[in-house]
Amino acid sequence: MAERQRRSPRQARAGATVDAILEAALQLLEAEGPARFNTNRIAERAGVSIGTLYQYFGGRQDILGALAERRAAAVRDHIAATVIAQPTLGSVRTIVRALMASFQGEPETRRAMMDALIERGGEGALLAHHQAFLAAIEGRAKLSVELTPETAFVLTHAAIGLLRAAAAEPGLGLDPQALEDELVRLMESYISALAERQGRGG
Structure with missing residues (x-):
């Protein structure tokens, strides 16, 4: 070095x-x-x-933001490594579990960290992680479907958006395992639909 x-x-x-x-x-x-x-x-x-x-x-918010940023980056890197290693539907549950782990903790804690992340990076905070994820897998992941900017956006934001909503609404009493199953179903269905459409040349 x-x-x-x-x-x-x-x-x-x-x-x-x-x-x-x-x-x-x-x-x-x-x-x-x-x-x-x-x-x-x-x-x-x-x-x-x-x-x-x-x-x-x-101050306090700066520390919260740094914590949230570190957690988001760690989850993003873990998911990128998973996609590179397992570019099939079998990796979907692993990805969903990694995303859910980033939203673990008491509702107040999750909301505080998410608010701090957005405050630190603005509404572009998630976009920055989305772009970093795509850069990490570019040329390294042999995916079962071809990702356009639009389809990649849907895949990376759909589950995150739903998990943010779940964290903001703890009164719903959502069962974590049932929620995981539904998120896996959602993503697998979307990926299968993409594969079918691309197979038809659509």
Whole structure:
């Protein structure tokens, strides 16, 4: 690795500090929810001073946004790897489960993280992940159907849109396994319809 590509000790320490803050924030958020989520308690749990925390983050919402961004990126990369490894209908359930895992947690926590993600990246936040996903699989995935920008948009946004709605409406009492089954049915049906249409040359 070239010298300029190596991370300096200072950069390494900074990266470790950011990781510690985000890990502490996630633990606090999952344990106690958004109500008690504040920078003082995050700094205390991370073992850093409040001044150090503010060197890297602008405040509570900034930390929430960074957490949401990391989770979204991890899920996106996992799905891209799945599509590359299993470019058939068999990968659909794996993809749906990965998406559902990104929406796990208490309703208040899920809403807080989603709101922070949108606040951080605007309405283009999902578009950025959509484009990054397509770039990750381009030339590497041998898909059973040909994806146009329109069909890729439908596939990547349909399940996400429904899961966002489910997170926003916890009073519906949706059963996670039944919801997973229905989302798999939806995506498989759409992919099958695409394959049939493309097989006819339509």
